[in-house]
Amino acid sequence: MQLRVFTEPQQGATYDDLLAVARRAEETGFDAFFRSDHYLAMGGDGLPGPTDAWLTLAGLARETSTIRLGTLMTAGTFRLPGPLAISVAQVDQMSGGRVELGLGSGWFEAEHTAYGIPFPPLRERFDRYAEQLAVVTGLWSTPPGETFSFAGEHYAVVDSPALPKPVQPGGIPVLVGGRGKERTPALAARYAQEFNTPFASAPDAAVLFERVREACRAVDRDPADLVLSSALVLCVGADDAQLARRAAAIGRDVDELVANGVAGSPAQAVDTLGRFAEAGATRVYLQVLDLADLDHLDLVAEQVAPQLG
Template identity: 65%
Template sequence: MDFRIFTEPQQGARYDDLLTVARASERLGFEGFFRSDHYLGMGTDGLPGPTDAWTTLAGLARETERITLGTLVASATFRHPGVLAIQVAQVDDMSGGRIELGLGAGWYAEEHAAYGIPFPARRFGLLTEQLEVLTGLWNTPVGGRFDYAGEHYELVDSPALPKPTRSVPIIVGGHGAKRTPALAARFASEFNTPFASEDDVPRLYARVRSACEEIARDPAELTYSSAFVVCVGADEAEFTRRAEAIGREPGELRENGIAGTPAEAIERLGRLRAAGTERMYLQVLDLADLDHLELIATEVVARL
């Protein structure tokens, strides 16, 4: 199992805050640094205001050296797929080939209303066409042309440039029973179960494996990952303090997250690994608490 740090900057963070956490994550040996793609805080004033995911990742691409960077997940409602294809390819080049794209249908209606972004009731077709366009543009040979005629997007005689440095890994995730597994099987190199219950995780993975088999794809070609909030303390007092700092109840965190003492976190992660999880996204909610990252790296990850 490898470990990535996952942040929610819409809750209140500047670029420099994210840079500090990304550099700390890299120094401490985490495999990746990912961020959400939201423009409105949830249950907070969000001060000083939102940061754009791809603007952030472009900056981090130049100010980090090793760590994988990406979105978990970009919203298909925010960007035209042609624009997104250019952004991702450019940032991948800026990073030396360290970018991964998590892409979803979008769900937070209030942020769309707040910034004048259309929010159609039916968005799954939008997501499907975006994945078709992105992969079509990137896979078109240099010198070739790409055309696409869909219900939502039309591209005519596109030079399909620029190209990313390599085939950009695409992450698809969710809890859907049929359409999401089918999309993962068709387009993804990784399937993610965001904030699923421990019992649901193996069932969600099994659906994707079945969808792969239906299209004659080897299910082992995908990486199977999960995302959980993380809150760990060296002892009960420190854990409780960190839970209070992020406005969560210790009991609720123990039930739904990677939480408690290092021993408890290791036990939970061990069960998830046994359930098939190959990669873990640790959602860090207090970006100022770098000691938390160090504790996780030295007392949890290192022991696994």
């Protein structure tokens, strides 16, 4: 089981806050540092204000050395697919090949209206999202010296030189996630290297994982080629008092966290992660909400990760 750190900077974080978390995650052996891609806080004032996901990751690419970096998830409504492919490939080069792209359709209407970003109806957003996946992966996979063209309803690409190229062998991994019953699993089977279930229970994750396996089989893809992962809030304490302090710091109830996240004592966290492993997950994104509490990462690295095998 791989453990990755997942942050929500729109809730209130500077670049330096994120750098501190990324460096501690790297030092303590976490597999990756990921961040959300949002421009508006979901509760609270969000001070000092949002940071751009790919600008952040470009900086971290130069200020870390081994940890993988990515988004969970970049909103397809925020960026055109061609420029997005250029930005992510450039950050991949800047990192020496450590970047992953989680791409979603976009869902939080308030942040779109707050910053003047068009927010089409759901069906159109998803149609655009499918085309974006086709364009981004098509640009990256076009052999050097050849051009890429795509004719969609929403995006048209004509004779693109399809540059720059990613540097990591096999290209930049693409993550698709969600709870959709048909289109989401089909897109994951066609375009993604990883399928993520966000904040689902282990039994629900098992159902979602089987849907994406079925979608892989429908297109003659080996389901074992697809990494299966989950995202869950993190709140672990060495004792009851520390656990209560950490839950209070993020405005959550201990019992609710234990029921729905990777939370409680280190032993409880190990048990929870074991249930997700049984459901099929080989990777879990731990949503770290208190970015000032770096000791939290130390505890997980020292008392949880070694027990996962």
